[in-house]
Amino acid sequence: MPETIVDILRRAKVGDIALDTAPTVHPDATLEQVCRLLEGRERSAVVVCDGEQVCGIFTQRDLLYRAAEGALDPKGAIGELMTRSPRTFQAGRPLSEALDVMVEGGFRQLPLVDGEGRARGLLTTWDVLAFIARRFPEETLNLPPRLHQVLSTPEGA
Amino acid sequence: MRCPYCGHDNIQGIELCEQCGADLAGLDIPEAGDGLGGRLLTDRVADLDLSPAPLLGPDGTVADALDLMANQRHGCVLVVEDGVLCGIFTERDVLSRVVLAGCDATATPLSAVMTPTPVRLEADDPPAFAIHSMVSRGLRHLPVVAGAELLGFVSVRNLLRYIRRDVIG
Numbered sequence: 001m002p003e004t005i006v007d008i009l010r011r012a013k014v015g016d017i018a019l020d021t022a023p024t025v026h027p028d029a030t031l032e033q034v035c036r037l038l039e040g041r042e043r044s045a046v047v048v049c050d051g052e053q054v055c056g057i058f059t060q061r062d063l064l065y066r067a068a069e070g071a072l073d074p075k076g077a078i079g080e081l082m083t084r085s086p087r088t089f090q091a092g093r094p095l096s097e098a099l100d101v102m103v104e105g106g107f108r109q110l111p112l113v114d115g116e117g118r119a120r121g122l123l124t125t126w127d128v129l130a131f132i133a134r135r136f137p138e139e140t141l142n143l144p145p146r147l148h149q150v151l152s153t154p155e156g157a
Numbered sequence: 158m159r160c161p162y163c164g165h166d167n168i169q170g171i172e173l174c175e176q177c178g179a180d181l182a183g184l185d186i187p188e189a190g191d192g193l194g195g196r197l198l199t200d201r202v203a204d205l206d207l208s209p210a211p212l213l214g215p216d217g218t219v220a221d222a223l224d225l226m227a228n229q230r231h232g233c234v235l236v237v238e239d240g241v242l243c244g245i246f247t248e249r250d251v252l253s254r255v256v257l258a259g260c261d262a263t264a265t266p267l268s269a270v271m272t273p274t275p276v277r278l279e280a281d282d283p284p285a286f287a288i289h290s291m292v293s294r295g296l297r298h299l300p301v302v303a304g305a306e307l308l309g310f311v312s313v314r315n316l317l318r319y320i321r322r323d324v325i326g
Contacts, residue, residue, distance in 0.1 A: 006325050035257050042295065060248040061232065067251055067262070068227035074256075103318050125313045126297060132320065133292040 006096070008135055014098045014112060014123050015091035017131045022047050022111070022122030027055065027079025034058055034078050044124055045109045048082045052118040054111045056082035061108065088113045091120040095131070098123055196323060202287050202301050203280035205319050207309035210235040210300065215243060215268035219255055222246050222267055233298040235310065236271050242300055242307050244271035249297075277302050278311065284319060287311050 023037045023046045034046050038060065048056035058078050066072055066081055087105065089098055091112040098110060102125055112120040160167060165176035174181055211225045211234045222234045226248070236244035246267055254270040255262060276296060278287055280303040287299055291313060301308045 005320075009325070032257075035252055039253050039257060044297075060252055063256060064223065064232070064248045064251050065227050067256060068223040071262075072256060074259075099317065099321055103314075103321050106314075108314070125317055126291075129288060129313050129316060130292045133288050 005132065005136065009096035009099060010094050012095040012131070013092055014089060014095050014110075015120060017095065017123070017127060022119075024049050024119055025058075025078060026050065027077060027082070029078045030074065031072060031076045031078060031081060032074035035063070035074075043122070044126070045122060046078070047111045047119055047122055048078060049119050054086070054088055054113060054117070054119050055079075056084050057086040057109060057111055058082040059109055086111055088117075089123065090115070095128065099128055102128070197285040197288070197320075198283045200284050200323070201280060202278050202282050202284055202311055203303065203308055205284065205287075205311055205315050207301055207311055208315060210307060210309050212237050212307075213246075213267055214238060215266060215271070217267050218263055219246075219260060219265045219267060219270060220262040223251065223255075223262060226251075232312065233310065234267070235300055235307065236267050237307065240307075241305055242275070242277065242302060244268070244273045245275035245298065245300065246271040247298055275300060279303070280308060284316065287316055291316070 023041055023043060025034055025037065025046050025048055027048055027050060037046060038044070045057055045059035047054055048058060056079065058081060062081065062083060087101070087107055087110065089101060089110040089112055091114055101107060102110065108125050110123045112123055114120050160174040160177060160179055160181060163174060163177040163179065165174055167175050167181065171181060173179065208231060211229050211231050213221055213225065213234050213236055215236050215238055217236075225234055226232065233245055233247040235242060236246060244267065250270055250272070254260065260270065276290055276294060277300045278290065280301060290296060290299055297313050298310050300310045
């Protein structure tokens with residue numbers, strides 16, 4: 001009997017699928033440095049660490065909110081702009097639990113930590129969707145192309 | 158694939174049956190498997206809890222878009238001209254085309270920083286199409302249209318909520 005999505009989400013540990021170690025920055029990093037990091041790595045957030053402990057997170061959504069409040073100082077410290085003490089998640093816990101937390105709590109990103117609270121990467125909702133798509137290519141990735149999708153420009157959204 | 162007319166077992170993806178010449182194009186669309194649940198291929202994206210799209214015209218300013226996105230807590234604005242979708246402006250564009258580019262938000266029109274003719278979904282497309290489009294192209298927001306009518310957009314979050322509630326149960 002084929003493994004179901006529920007089996008896989010329960011068995012997989014979040015640490016197994018957050019392949020790309022999240023960019024980690026010190027609170028003194030500037031907004032500009034963080035933006036360059038996010039742009040180059042195609043990531044939606046950086047984890048802010050003082051030493052090995054997670055002390056904050058700064059996401060593209062945070063940037064949107066700050067930008068909506070007015071002009072931003074590119075030299076400003078990220079420690080002043082970040083969301084402090086974010087909700088974290090144990091890297092050894094099952095993916096199904098992370099999905100519950102993300103959907104119910106409305107978190108797009110969860111900084112991962114080990115048993116001692118040390119930073120162990122970042123899990124995003126996009127990572128979970130991509131994981132599901134990779135594990136079930138028959139249902140998702142092998143679909144025939146559609147004309148309206150082929151003709152469109154592939155960037156930006 | 159097996160020809161539904163003569164039963165000949167052809168190689169996968171062939172357009173005409175090697176034995177009887179029947180047109181097989183389009184018949185090798187994957188069938189709903191038991192893995193992720195057939196609903197991903199049989200439901201319609203229009204029936205997901207679509208987010209109502211924040212809308213602006215191409216002459217709206219970047220500052221208008223930032224206000225709208227922040228107040229409605231959405232990661233994108235859809236740009237509409239004469240009722241027709243013509244662009245999308247997302248939080249990723251805020252990063253690369255506004256903050257890093259140092260653009261003047263109150264003086265810059267959306268038409269200068271939006272992505273024109275964005276990837277979109279049709280109302281009848283199955284959720285699997287939405288997942289496919291997002292994952293293969295690295296997108297997080299996809300507008301959904303029914304012909305010329307704009308229905309809203311689907312986000313990574315809409316899809317995960319749907320998968321958790323309807324597919325996983």
